[in-house]
Amino acid sequence: MKGLRIAAIGLALVAAPVLAGNKLIPAGQPVAVAKSVLTVTPSVEWNKLGARPGRNSETWTFDGDALNDLTFYGGIEPEQTLFREVSKRTKPLPRVKATMLVTDIPTLVENSYRIALDTPLFTVEGMEPMAFAGKPGIRFTYSFTRPNEDLPRKGEGRGAITGGKLYLITFEAPRLHYFDAGVAAFRQVANSAKL
Protein backbone atom coordinates (compact mmCIF):
# COMPACT_ATOMS: atom_id res chain seq x y z
CA MET A 1 0.00 0.00 0.00
CA LYS A 2 2.78 2.32 1.03
CA GLY A 3 4.66 1.42 -2.15
CA LEU A 4 1.58 2.31 -4.16
CA ARG A 5 1.37 5.69 -2.47
CA ILE A 6 5.02 6.40 -3.23
CA ALA A 7 4.42 5.33 -6.81
CA ALA A 8 1.45 7.70 -6.99
CA ILE A 9 3.52 10.59 -5.68
CA GLY A 10 6.28 9.69 -8.14
CA LEU A 11 3.77 9.63 -10.98
CA ALA A 12 2.42 13.03 -9.94
CA LEU A 13 5.96 14.43 -10.10
CA VAL A 14 6.61 12.87 -13.51
CA ALA A 15 3.27 14.24 -14.73
CA ALA A 16 4.24 17.81 -13.76
CA PRO A 17 4.77 18.96 -17.38
CA VAL A 18 1.13 18.09 -18.10
CA LEU A 19 0.09 20.35 -15.24
CA ALA A 20 2.20 23.10 -16.76
CA GLY A 21 -0.36 23.08 -19.56
CA ASN A 22 1.87 22.76 -22.61
CA LYS A 23 -0.27 21.63 -25.51
CA LEU A 24 0.13 20.42 -29.08
CA ILE A 25 -1.42 22.69 -31.70
CA PRO A 26 -2.50 20.47 -34.63
CA ALA A 27 -1.82 21.53 -38.19
CA GLY A 28 -4.55 22.75 -40.52
CA GLN A 29 -7.16 23.75 -37.94
CA PRO A 30 -8.12 27.34 -37.12
CA VAL A 31 -7.36 28.17 -33.50
CA ALA A 32 -8.16 31.28 -31.43
CA VAL A 33 -5.02 32.58 -29.71
CA ALA A 34 -4.05 34.79 -26.78
CA LYS A 35 -7.53 34.74 -25.20
CA SER A 36 -8.75 36.98 -27.98
CA VAL A 37 -10.66 37.05 -31.26
CA LEU A 38 -7.40 36.65 -33.17
CA THR A 39 -7.50 33.35 -35.08
CA VAL A 40 -4.70 31.63 -36.99
CA THR A 41 -4.44 28.41 -38.99
CA PRO A 42 -0.96 26.85 -38.78
CA SER A 43 0.12 24.51 -41.57
CA VAL A 44 2.53 22.60 -39.33
CA GLU A 45 2.29 21.40 -35.74
CA TRP A 46 3.40 23.79 -32.98
CA ASN A 47 3.68 23.45 -29.21
CA LYS A 48 1.76 25.94 -27.11
CA LEU A 49 3.47 26.79 -23.83
CA GLY A 50 1.40 26.88 -20.66
CA ALA A 51 3.27 29.92 -19.35
CA ARG A 52 1.97 33.17 -20.85
CA PRO A 53 4.15 36.29 -21.10
CA GLY A 54 1.14 38.39 -20.08
CA ARG A 55 -2.60 38.30 -19.70
CA ASN A 56 -3.48 38.64 -23.41
CA SER A 57 -0.64 36.72 -24.94
CA GLU A 58 0.53 33.21 -25.65
CA THR A 59 3.69 31.55 -26.88
CA TRP A 60 4.22 28.77 -29.39
CA THR A 61 7.48 26.98 -30.09
CA PHE A 62 9.07 24.03 -31.89
CA ASP A 63 12.12 23.32 -29.74
CA GLY A 64 11.59 25.46 -26.63
CA ASP A 65 11.17 29.22 -26.35
CA ALA A 66 14.91 29.85 -26.11
CA LEU A 67 15.33 28.46 -29.63
CA ASN A 68 12.17 29.56 -31.40
CA ASP A 69 9.53 31.75 -29.83
CA LEU A 70 6.33 32.72 -31.61
CA THR A 71 4.28 35.02 -29.39
CA PHE A 72 0.78 36.37 -30.01
CA TYR A 73 -0.44 39.55 -28.36
CA GLY A 74 -4.21 39.58 -28.73
CA GLY A 75 -5.80 42.98 -28.35
CA ILE A 76 -3.67 44.86 -25.82
CA GLU A 77 -5.77 47.81 -24.69
CA PRO A 78 -4.56 51.38 -24.20
CA GLU A 79 -2.60 51.93 -20.96
CA GLN A 80 -1.71 48.23 -20.76
CA THR A 81 1.82 46.86 -21.05
CA LEU A 82 2.84 44.44 -23.77
CA PHE A 83 3.67 41.73 -21.23
CA ARG A 84 3.91 41.27 -17.48
CA GLU A 85 6.09 43.82 -15.73
CA VAL A 86 9.27 42.65 -14.02
CA SER A 87 8.87 45.35 -11.40
CA LYS A 88 6.09 47.90 -11.59
CA ARG A 89 7.92 50.06 -9.09
CA THR A 90 11.50 50.14 -10.32
CA LYS A 91 11.27 48.97 -13.93
CA PRO A 92 7.85 49.99 -15.28
CA LEU A 93 7.23 49.03 -18.91
CA PRO A 94 5.93 51.44 -21.55
CA ARG A 95 2.21 51.26 -22.21
CA VAL A 96 0.10 51.07 -25.33
CA LYS A 97 -1.21 54.54 -26.12
CA ALA A 98 -4.52 55.44 -27.71
CA THR A 99 -2.68 57.85 -30.04
CA MET A 100 -0.22 55.19 -31.29
CA LEU A 101 0.46 54.84 -35.01
CA VAL A 102 1.40 51.46 -36.47
CA THR A 103 4.95 52.78 -36.89
CA ASP A 104 5.16 53.14 -33.10
CA ILE A 105 4.70 49.38 -32.57
CA PRO A 106 8.40 48.53 -33.15
CA THR A 107 9.43 51.21 -30.62
CA LEU A 108 7.02 49.77 -28.05
CA VAL A 109 8.52 46.31 -28.55
CA GLU A 110 12.08 47.69 -28.43
CA ASN A 111 11.63 49.66 -25.22
CA SER A 112 9.70 46.86 -23.49
CA TYR A 113 12.48 44.37 -24.30
CA ARG A 114 15.27 46.74 -23.29
CA ILE A 115 13.69 47.24 -19.87
CA ALA A 116 12.44 43.71 -19.21
CA LEU A 117 15.61 41.95 -20.40
CA ASP A 118 17.92 44.64 -19.06
CA THR A 119 19.86 44.93 -22.30
CA PRO A 120 20.74 47.95 -24.42
CA LEU A 121 21.61 45.62 -27.30
CA PHE A 122 18.35 45.84 -29.23
CA THR A 123 18.02 47.29 -32.73
CA VAL A 124 15.00 47.67 -34.96
CA GLU A 125 16.51 46.78 -38.33
CA GLY A 126 13.67 47.92 -40.56
CA MET A 127 9.93 48.26 -41.06
CA GLU A 128 7.52 48.26 -43.95
CA PRO A 129 3.76 48.42 -44.36
CA MET A 130 2.09 45.03 -44.61
CA ALA A 131 -1.57 44.20 -44.06
CA PHE A 132 -2.28 42.24 -40.91
CA ALA A 133 -5.54 40.23 -40.78
CA GLY A 134 -6.91 42.47 -43.51
CA LYS A 135 -6.10 45.65 -41.59
CA PRO A 136 -3.42 48.25 -42.38
CA GLY A 137 -0.46 46.98 -40.48
CA ILE A 138 3.29 46.79 -40.25
CA ARG A 139 6.05 44.25 -40.61
CA PHE A 140 9.32 44.89 -38.79
CA THR A 141 12.56 43.10 -38.15
CA TYR A 142 14.87 43.40 -35.17
CA SER A 143 17.94 41.92 -33.56
CA PHE A 144 18.92 41.70 -29.92
CA THR A 145 21.19 39.98 -27.41
CA ARG A 146 20.19 38.97 -23.92
CA PRO A 147 22.55 40.06 -21.13
CA ASN A 148 25.24 37.57 -20.06
CA GLU A 149 24.75 35.78 -23.35
CA ASP A 150 26.76 36.38 -26.49
CA LEU A 151 24.19 34.73 -28.73
CA PRO A 152 22.79 37.16 -31.31
CA ARG A 153 19.06 36.74 -31.87
CA LYS A 154 16.86 37.88 -34.71
CA GLY A 155 13.20 38.72 -34.61
CA GLU A 156 10.36 39.61 -36.91
CA GLY A 157 7.00 41.12 -35.99
CA ARG A 158 3.67 41.69 -37.72
CA GLY A 159 1.04 43.85 -36.12
CA ALA A 160 -1.81 46.30 -36.44
CA ILE A 161 -3.91 48.55 -34.26
CA THR A 162 -7.62 48.08 -34.69
CA GLY A 163 -10.44 49.39 -32.55
CA GLY A 164 -7.81 51.02 -30.32
CA LYS A 165 -6.28 47.61 -29.45
CA LEU A 166 -2.89 46.29 -30.44
CA TYR A 167 -2.65 42.93 -32.20
CA LEU A 168 0.85 41.63 -32.73
CA ILE A 169 2.68 38.42 -33.58
CA THR A 170 6.43 38.16 -33.08
CA PHE A 171 8.91 35.43 -33.92
CA GLU A 172 12.42 35.34 -32.53
CA ALA A 173 15.22 32.82 -32.56
CA PRO A 174 19.02 32.66 -32.48
CA ARG A 175 20.48 34.09 -35.68
CA LEU A 176 22.49 30.91 -36.09
CA HIS A 177 20.28 28.30 -37.85
CA TYR A 178 17.08 28.62 -35.82
CA PHE A 179 15.76 31.90 -37.18
CA ASP A 180 16.05 30.91 -40.83
CA ALA A 181 14.77 27.43 -40.05
CA GLY A 182 11.58 28.64 -38.40
CA VAL A 183 10.73 31.96 -40.01
CA ALA A 184 8.75 30.47 -42.93
CA ALA A 185 6.41 28.68 -40.51
CA PHE A 186 5.97 31.96 -38.60
CA ARG A 187 5.15 33.89 -41.77
CA GLN A 188 2.57 31.28 -42.73
CA VAL A 189 0.91 31.63 -39.29
CA ALA A 190 1.00 35.45 -39.52
CA ASN A 191 -0.47 35.40 -43.04
CA SER A 192 -3.33 33.19 -41.82
CA ALA A 193 -4.32 35.65 -39.06
CA LYS A 194 -7.98 36.68 -38.97
CA LEU A 195 -9.77 39.13 -36.74
Added chain:
Amino acid sequence: MAGWIIAAALAGAALGAGASDRLAPLPPYGTAYTPTTVDERGLWQQADEAERDLRDSPAVVRDPALNAYLTKVLCRSVGEDRCRGVRIYVVRAPVFNASMTPNGMMVVYTGALLRLRDEAELAALLGHEFGHFEMRHTLASFRRGRTIGDIIAWTSVLSPYSTLPASLIQLHFSYNRAQEAEADLMGLRYLAAAGYRPLAASRIWERLMAEQDATALGRKRHVTHRYSAGFFADHPTELARATYLREAAGADGERGDDSRDAFLTAMRPWRASFLADQIKLNDFGGSEYLLGELAGGQWTPDLLLTRGELYRERGNPRDLVSAAQFYQQAIDAGCTDPIAWRGLGLSLLRGQQEAAGRAALKTYLERAPQASDRAAMAMLIGEGGVQ
Protein backbone atom coordinates in the same frame (compact mmCIF):
# COMPACT_ATOMS: atom_id res chain seq x y z
CA MET B 1 26.79 34.76 26.57
CA ALA B 2 28.33 31.52 25.38
CA GLY B 3 27.90 32.77 21.84
CA TRP B 4 29.95 35.88 22.46
CA ILE B 5 32.79 33.93 24.05
CA ILE B 6 32.93 31.53 21.13
CA ALA B 7 32.76 34.42 18.76
CA ALA B 8 35.58 36.22 20.47
CA ALA B 9 37.72 33.10 20.45
CA LEU B 10 37.02 32.31 16.82
CA ALA B 11 37.40 35.88 15.70
CA GLY B 12 40.67 36.12 17.53
CA ALA B 13 41.91 32.97 15.86
CA ALA B 14 40.66 33.84 12.38
CA LEU B 15 41.45 37.53 12.29
CA GLY B 16 44.67 36.98 14.14
CA ALA B 17 45.81 34.48 11.57
CA GLY B 18 44.82 36.83 8.83
CA ALA B 19 46.27 39.90 10.47
CA SER B 20 49.71 39.57 8.98
CA ASP B 21 47.83 38.71 5.78
CA ARG B 22 50.96 37.11 4.40
CA LEU B 23 50.60 39.30 1.35
CA ALA B 24 53.49 39.94 -0.93
CA PRO B 25 55.12 43.28 -0.34
CA LEU B 26 54.53 44.08 -3.99
CA PRO B 27 51.50 46.21 -4.82
CA PRO B 28 48.84 44.52 -7.02
CA TYR B 29 49.37 46.99 -9.87
CA GLY B 30 53.04 46.11 -10.26
CA THR B 31 54.34 44.54 -13.46
CA ALA B 32 53.57 40.82 -13.70
CA TYR B 33 52.27 40.77 -10.13
CA THR B 34 51.46 37.23 -9.04
CA PRO B 35 48.80 36.77 -6.35
CA THR B 36 50.35 35.11 -3.36
CA THR B 37 47.92 33.58 -0.90
CA VAL B 38 45.43 30.87 -1.79
CA ASP B 39 42.52 33.31 -1.31
CA GLU B 40 44.04 35.92 -3.53
CA ARG B 41 44.90 33.37 -6.21
CA GLY B 42 41.31 32.11 -6.18
CA LEU B 43 39.84 35.57 -6.49
CA TRP B 44 42.20 36.47 -9.31
CA GLN B 45 41.31 33.26 -11.11
CA GLN B 46 37.60 34.07 -10.89
CA ALA B 47 38.24 37.63 -11.99
CA ASP B 48 40.36 36.43 -14.92
CA GLU B 49 37.51 34.22 -16.04
CA ALA B 50 35.01 37.08 -15.77
CA GLU B 51 37.40 39.25 -17.76
CA ARG B 52 37.70 36.67 -20.53
CA ASP B 53 33.90 36.61 -20.81
CA LEU B 54 33.56 40.37 -20.75
CA ARG B 55 36.32 40.89 -23.30
CA ASP B 56 34.29 39.05 -25.96
CA SER B 57 30.92 40.54 -24.99
CA PRO B 58 29.02 42.52 -27.64
CA ALA B 59 28.18 45.06 -24.91
CA VAL B 60 31.78 46.35 -24.73
CA VAL B 61 32.44 49.66 -26.52
CA ARG B 62 35.75 49.08 -28.30
CA ASP B 63 36.34 52.51 -29.78
CA PRO B 64 40.12 53.16 -29.52
CA ALA B 65 39.79 56.93 -29.05
CA LEU B 66 37.31 56.66 -26.16
CA ASN B 67 39.33 53.94 -24.43
CA ALA B 68 42.57 55.87 -24.89
CA TYR B 69 40.97 58.94 -23.34
CA LEU B 70 39.80 57.03 -20.24
CA THR B 71 43.24 55.47 -19.84
CA LYS B 72 44.85 58.90 -20.15
CA VAL B 73 42.62 60.34 -17.41
CA LEU B 74 43.26 57.36 -15.13
CA CYS B 75 47.03 57.68 -15.67
CA ARG B 76 47.01 61.38 -14.95
CA SER B 77 44.95 60.75 -11.83
CA VAL B 78 46.75 57.80 -10.21
CA GLY B 79 50.14 58.06 -11.89
CA GLU B 80 51.82 56.38 -14.86
CA ASP B 81 53.33 53.56 -12.79
CA ARG B 82 50.04 52.57 -11.18
CA CYS B 83 47.66 52.82 -14.13
CA ARG B 84 49.53 50.22 -16.19
CA GLY B 85 48.12 47.46 -14.00
CA VAL B 86 44.55 48.29 -15.06
CA ARG B 87 42.47 47.39 -18.13
CA ILE B 88 39.43 49.62 -18.61
CA TYR B 89 36.31 48.23 -20.31
CA VAL B 90 33.52 50.59 -21.33
CA VAL B 91 30.26 48.67 -21.17
CA ARG B 92 27.10 49.81 -22.88
CA ALA B 93 24.54 50.12 -20.07
CA PRO B 94 22.43 53.23 -19.47
CA VAL B 95 22.82 53.40 -15.68
CA PHE B 96 25.33 55.10 -13.42
CA ASN B 97 27.86 52.48 -12.34
CA ALA B 98 31.49 51.40 -12.42
CA SER B 99 33.28 48.48 -10.82
CA MET B 100 36.68 46.97 -10.22
CA THR B 101 37.82 43.39 -9.85
CA PRO B 102 40.88 42.32 -7.83
CA ASN B 103 42.91 41.49 -10.96
CA GLY B 104 42.81 45.03 -12.32
CA MET B 105 39.75 44.89 -14.62
CA MET B 106 37.90 48.18 -14.42
CA VAL B 107 34.38 48.41 -15.84
CA VAL B 108 32.82 51.78 -16.60
CA TYR B 109 29.19 51.97 -17.76
CA THR B 110 28.23 54.34 -20.56
CA GLY B 111 25.47 55.65 -18.28
CA ALA B 112 28.19 56.95 -15.94
CA LEU B 113 29.99 58.70 -18.80
CA LEU B 114 26.72 60.36 -19.83
CA ARG B 115 26.17 61.69 -16.31
CA LEU B 116 29.64 63.09 -15.65
CA ARG B 117 30.20 66.71 -16.45
CA ASP B 118 33.94 67.16 -16.72
CA GLU B 119 37.28 65.38 -16.58
CA ALA B 120 37.70 66.03 -12.85
CA GLU B 121 34.51 64.07 -12.13
CA LEU B 122 35.67 61.24 -14.40
CA ALA B 123 39.02 61.22 -12.58
CA ALA B 124 37.20 61.01 -9.24
CA LEU B 125 35.23 57.98 -10.44
CA LEU B 126 38.27 56.21 -11.89
CA GLY B 127 40.35 57.05 -8.82
CA HIS B 128 37.69 55.58 -6.53
CA GLU B 129 37.64 52.30 -8.43
CA PHE B 130 41.43 52.21 -8.53
CA GLY B 131 41.41 52.67 -4.75
CA HIS B 132 39.47 49.40 -4.37
CA PHE B 133 42.11 47.66 -6.49
CA GLU B 134 45.12 49.16 -4.79
CA MET B 135 43.85 48.37 -1.30
CA ARG B 136 42.77 44.83 -2.23
CA HIS B 137 39.26 45.44 -0.98
CA THR B 138 37.68 42.38 -2.58
CA LEU B 139 40.16 40.11 -0.85
CA ALA B 140 39.71 41.76 2.53
CA SER B 141 35.93 41.66 2.25
CA PHE B 142 35.98 38.01 1.16
CA ARG B 143 38.11 36.99 4.14
CA ARG B 144 36.09 39.01 6.56
CA GLY B 145 32.86 37.50 5.19
CA ARG B 146 34.24 33.99 5.54
CA THR B 147 35.33 34.54 9.13
CA ILE B 148 31.94 35.99 9.99
CA GLY B 149 30.24 33.05 8.26
CA ASP B 150 32.31 30.61 10.33
CA ILE B 151 31.46 32.35 13.57
CA ILE B 152 27.76 32.40 12.71
CA ALA B 153 27.81 28.68 11.86
CA TRP B 154 29.50 27.70 15.13
CA THR B 155 27.36 30.03 17.20
CA SER B 156 24.17 28.57 15.79
CA VAL B 157 25.37 25.07 16.68
CA LEU B 158 26.47 25.90 20.23
CA SER B 159 24.02 28.63 21.15
CA PRO B 160 21.01 28.52 18.82
CA TYR B 161 19.12 31.44 20.36
CA SER B 162 21.98 33.89 20.27
CA THR B 163 21.39 37.32 18.71
CA LEU B 164 25.03 37.41 17.72
CA PRO B 165 24.53 36.45 14.02
CA ALA B 166 22.36 39.50 13.39
CA SER B 167 24.98 41.88 14.73
CA LEU B 168 27.73 40.06 12.83
CA ILE B 169 25.81 40.42 9.56
CA GLN B 170 25.46 44.09 10.30
CA LEU B 171 29.18 44.25 10.96
CA HIS B 172 29.88 42.69 7.57
CA PHE B 173 27.81 45.22 5.65
CA SER B 174 29.13 48.17 7.61
CA TYR B 175 32.62 46.91 6.80
CA ASN B 176 31.76 47.03 3.09
CA ARG B 177 30.46 50.56 3.53
CA ALA B 178 33.67 51.54 5.25
CA GLN B 179 35.60 50.20 2.25
CA GLU B 180 33.54 52.36 -0.09
CA ALA B 181 34.22 55.42 2.03
CA GLU B 182 37.92 54.55 2.10
CA ALA B 183 37.99 54.24 -1.71
CA ASP B 184 36.09 57.53 -2.00
CA LEU B 185 38.68 59.35 0.07
CA MET B 186 41.54 57.62 -1.74
CA GLY B 187 40.02 58.78 -5.04
CA LEU B 188 39.81 62.28 -3.64
CA ARG B 189 43.50 62.26 -2.68
CA TYR B 190 44.43 61.17 -6.21
CA LEU B 191 42.17 63.89 -7.59
CA ALA B 192 43.85 66.61 -5.56
CA ALA B 193 47.36 65.28 -6.21
CA ALA B 194 46.74 65.28 -9.97
CA GLY B 195 45.67 68.91 -9.84
CA TYR B 196 41.98 68.31 -10.52
CA ARG B 197 39.28 70.26 -8.70
CA PRO B 198 38.58 68.27 -5.48
CA LEU B 199 34.93 69.33 -5.16
CA ALA B 200 34.14 67.39 -8.34
CA ALA B 201 33.91 64.18 -6.30
CA SER B 202 30.99 65.35 -4.16
CA ARG B 203 29.10 66.96 -7.05
CA ILE B 204 28.58 63.58 -8.73
CA TRP B 205 26.57 62.33 -5.76
CA GLU B 206 24.58 65.52 -5.36
CA ARG B 207 23.36 65.32 -8.96
CA LEU B 208 22.69 61.60 -8.71
CA MET B 209 20.40 62.21 -5.73
CA ALA B 210 18.50 64.88 -7.62
CA GLU B 211 18.10 62.52 -10.57
CA GLN B 212 16.75 59.73 -8.35
CA ASP B 213 14.23 62.19 -6.92
CA ALA B 214 13.18 63.18 -10.44
CA THR B 215 12.77 59.51 -11.40
CA ALA B 216 10.61 58.84 -8.33
CA LEU B 217 8.45 61.89 -8.95
CA GLY B 218 8.06 60.98 -12.63
CA ARG B 219 6.79 57.56 -11.56
CA LYS B 220 4.45 59.11 -9.01
CA ARG B 221 6.36 57.54 -6.14
CA HIS B 222 7.37 59.15 -2.92
CA VAL B 223 10.86 60.53 -2.84
CA THR B 224 12.63 58.23 -0.46
CA HIS B 225 16.07 59.56 0.22
CA ARG B 226 17.73 57.94 3.12
CA TYR B 227 19.85 59.77 5.59
CA SER B 228 21.56 56.65 6.88
CA ALA B 229 22.49 53.41 5.14
CA GLY B 230 20.12 50.47 5.58
CA PHE B 231 21.01 47.21 7.31
CA PHE B 232 21.97 45.40 4.09
CA ALA B 233 23.40 48.41 2.24
CA ASP B 234 26.92 47.76 0.92
CA HIS B 235 27.43 51.40 -0.09
CA PRO B 236 27.03 54.53 2.04
CA THR B 237 24.05 56.68 1.05
CA GLU B 238 24.63 59.23 -1.70
CA LEU B 239 23.94 61.94 0.87
CA ALA B 240 26.68 60.66 3.17
CA ARG B 241 29.15 60.41 0.30
CA ALA B 242 28.40 63.90 -0.96
CA THR B 243 28.80 65.25 2.56
CA TYR B 244 32.08 63.63 3.60
CA LEU B 245 33.62 64.23 0.17
CA ARG B 246 32.69 67.91 0.33
CA GLU B 247 34.16 68.20 3.82
CA ALA B 248 37.32 66.34 2.84
CA ALA B 249 37.75 68.58 -0.21
CA GLY B 250 38.33 71.39 2.26
CA ALA B 251 38.07 75.12 1.90
CA ASP B 252 39.96 75.36 -1.37
CA GLY B 253 37.94 72.56 -3.00
CA GLU B 254 37.19 74.75 -5.99
CA ARG B 255 40.85 75.25 -6.76
CA GLY B 256 42.15 73.05 -9.53
CA ASP B 257 41.52 72.07 -13.07
CA ASP B 258 38.34 70.41 -14.37
CA SER B 259 39.38 70.03 -18.05
CA ARG B 260 35.77 70.35 -19.12
CA ASP B 261 36.54 71.02 -22.77
CA ALA B 262 38.74 67.95 -23.16
CA PHE B 263 35.99 65.82 -21.59
CA LEU B 264 33.26 67.23 -23.82
CA THR B 265 35.41 66.76 -26.92
CA ALA B 266 36.02 63.11 -26.04
CA MET B 267 32.33 62.48 -25.35
CA ARG B 268 30.93 64.41 -28.33
CA PRO B 269 30.84 61.47 -30.78
CA TRP B 270 29.09 59.36 -28.13
CA ARG B 271 26.52 61.58 -26.54
CA ALA B 272 23.76 60.92 -29.10
CA SER B 273 23.96 57.14 -28.69
CA PHE B 274 24.25 57.33 -24.88
CA LEU B 275 21.20 59.60 -24.82
CA ALA B 276 19.27 57.29 -27.14
CA ASP B 277 19.88 54.39 -24.73
CA GLN B 278 18.81 56.55 -21.78
CA ILE B 279 15.44 57.69 -23.15
CA LYS B 280 14.41 54.14 -24.00
CA LEU B 281 14.31 53.27 -20.28
CA ASN B 282 10.77 54.63 -19.78
CA ASP B 283 12.13 56.89 -17.03
CA PHE B 284 10.57 60.20 -18.00
CA GLY B 285 11.37 62.12 -14.83
CA GLY B 286 14.99 61.02 -14.60
CA SER B 287 15.68 61.51 -18.32
CA GLU B 288 14.09 64.96 -18.30
CA TYR B 289 16.24 65.95 -15.31
CA LEU B 290 19.36 64.60 -16.99
CA LEU B 291 18.65 66.48 -20.23
CA GLY B 292 18.12 69.70 -18.25
CA GLU B 293 21.42 69.11 -16.43
CA LEU B 294 23.31 68.47 -19.65
CA ALA B 295 21.77 71.55 -21.26
CA GLY B 296 22.50 73.79 -18.27
CA GLY B 297 20.22 76.48 -19.70
CA GLN B 298 21.64 76.17 -23.22
CA TRP B 299 19.59 73.71 -25.23
CA THR B 300 21.70 72.48 -28.13
CA PRO B 301 20.07 70.87 -31.20
CA ASP B 302 21.00 67.32 -30.15
CA LEU B 303 19.49 67.79 -26.68
CA LEU B 304 16.32 69.32 -28.14
CA LEU B 305 16.01 66.42 -30.55
CA THR B 306 16.39 63.90 -27.70
CA ARG B 307 13.87 65.81 -25.62
CA GLY B 308 11.42 65.60 -28.52
CA GLU B 309 11.93 61.83 -28.73
CA LEU B 310 11.42 61.51 -24.95
CA TYR B 311 8.13 63.40 -25.03
CA ARG B 312 6.90 61.64 -28.17
CA GLU B 313 7.57 58.24 -26.60
CA ARG B 314 5.53 59.07 -23.52
CA GLY B 315 2.84 60.10 -25.98
CA ASN B 316 0.15 61.84 -23.92
CA PRO B 317 -1.68 64.37 -26.15
CA ARG B 318 0.05 67.30 -24.42
CA ASP B 319 3.42 65.53 -24.74
CA LEU B 320 2.92 65.35 -28.50
CA VAL B 321 2.43 69.13 -28.66
CA SER B 322 5.61 69.66 -26.61
CA ALA B 323 7.51 67.10 -28.69
CA ALA B 324 6.60 68.88 -31.94
CA GLN B 325 7.84 72.14 -30.44
CA PHE B 326 11.16 70.61 -29.38
CA TYR B 327 11.76 69.09 -32.83
CA GLN B 328 10.93 72.43 -34.43
CA GLN B 329 13.30 74.25 -32.06
CA ALA B 330 16.03 71.71 -32.88
CA ILE B 331 15.51 72.32 -36.61
CA ASP B 332 15.50 76.11 -36.09
CA ALA B 333 18.69 75.83 -34.04
CA GLY B 334 20.45 74.17 -36.97
CA CYS B 335 19.83 70.45 -36.49
CA THR B 336 20.51 68.60 -39.74
CA ASP B 337 19.69 65.08 -38.58
CA PRO B 338 16.73 63.81 -40.69
CA ILE B 339 15.36 62.12 -37.54
CA ALA B 340 14.17 65.57 -36.39
CA TRP B 341 11.73 65.83 -39.33
CA ARG B 342 10.64 62.24 -38.77
CA GLY B 343 9.87 62.93 -35.11
CA LEU B 344 8.16 66.20 -35.97
CA GLY B 345 5.96 64.50 -38.57
CA LEU B 346 5.03 61.59 -36.32
CA SER B 347 4.20 63.88 -33.36
CA LEU B 348 2.00 66.07 -35.55
CA LEU B 349 0.26 63.04 -37.07
CA ARG B 350 -0.43 61.59 -33.62
CA GLY B 351 -1.69 65.02 -32.58
CA GLN B 352 -4.11 64.93 -35.53
CA GLN B 353 -2.37 67.67 -37.50
CA GLU B 354 -2.38 65.61 -40.66
CA ALA B 355 -1.25 68.12 -43.31
CA ALA B 356 1.69 69.53 -41.34
CA GLY B 357 2.70 66.03 -40.23
CA ARG B 358 2.76 64.68 -43.77
CA ALA B 359 4.79 67.66 -44.94
CA ALA B 360 7.41 67.02 -42.24
CA LEU B 361 7.59 63.31 -43.11
CA LYS B 362 8.07 64.23 -46.78
CA THR B 363 11.03 66.39 -45.79
CA TYR B 364 12.37 63.44 -43.77
CA LEU B 365 12.22 61.15 -46.80
CA GLU B 366 13.84 63.79 -49.00
CA ARG B 367 16.68 64.12 -46.52
CA ALA B 368 17.04 60.40 -45.83
CA PRO B 369 16.15 58.64 -49.09
CA GLN B 370 17.81 55.39 -47.93
CA ALA B 371 16.00 55.20 -44.57
CA SER B 372 15.13 51.67 -43.44
CA ASP B 373 11.58 52.77 -42.58
CA ARG B 374 11.04 54.56 -45.90
CA ALA B 375 8.09 52.41 -47.04
CA ALA B 376 6.37 52.69 -43.66
CA MET B 377 6.72 56.48 -43.64
CA ALA B 378 5.50 56.67 -47.24
CA MET B 379 2.40 54.78 -46.11
CA LEU B 380 1.74 57.41 -43.43
CA ILE B 381 2.13 60.17 -46.01
CA GLY B 382 -0.38 58.32 -48.16
CA GLU B 383 1.99 57.41 -50.97
CA GLY B 384 1.61 53.73 -51.71
CA GLY B 385 1.85 50.88 -49.24
CA VAL B 386 -0.99 48.90 -47.78
CA GLN B 387 -3.58 51.11 -46.19
